[in-house]
Amino acid sequence: QSVVTQPPSASGTPGQRVTISCSGSSSNIGSNTVNWYQHLPGTAPKLLIYSNNQRPSGVPDRFSGSKSGTSASLAISGLQSEDEADYYCAAWDDSLIGHVFGGGTKLTVL
């Protein structure tokens, strides 16, 4: 059971906007930046959003991140079939003295 909580699944149709939530506590999301990762089975995870809302070069601007208090969210607009993947939020935890990942959200494009 992760200390950072994500919904296990999300879905949308092509072109739709989908959001994935990430809920933590004062020791992780509340006091540190949040990063988001995209993971397709059999491949290496990919950094999607860092420092709450920054996109690495090469990541489409369809992906955006936000954070408020002890929660964060990832939004994907103009959903495409290739976005079907597992998405994880993560942050440093000052109490555990380590990084923590959310449990992951499996996104299905209907």
Next chain:
Amino acid sequence: EVQLVESGGGLVQPGGSLRLSCAASGFTFGGSWMSWARQAPGKGLEWVANINQGGSVKHYVDSVKGRFTISRDNAKTSLYLQMNSLRAEDTAVYYCTRDTSGAFDVWGQGTVVTVSS
């Protein structure tokens, strides 16, 4: 090209040991924090350990403390994970990652560790 390549995975009996290696190239390895993360079958990603640029600061997830040791050789641009007293629950794909200001911005393809008798 920035690259991380893991090796050393395999099948090991419970209680056994294994040493994972990660060869880095294309960036200033000695200037980077590095981490190991893993994904057990059917489970999510889990951070395992990290180490600072000089190797003097190390952190571990509670479940591996006292059993796993992270280390690095900057001259060889390599990261290591010594895993002792392995348990079935350590079975996973292990990833080497570059840890840039808390974000894992470069990942290897992973190496599979299976703990089973």
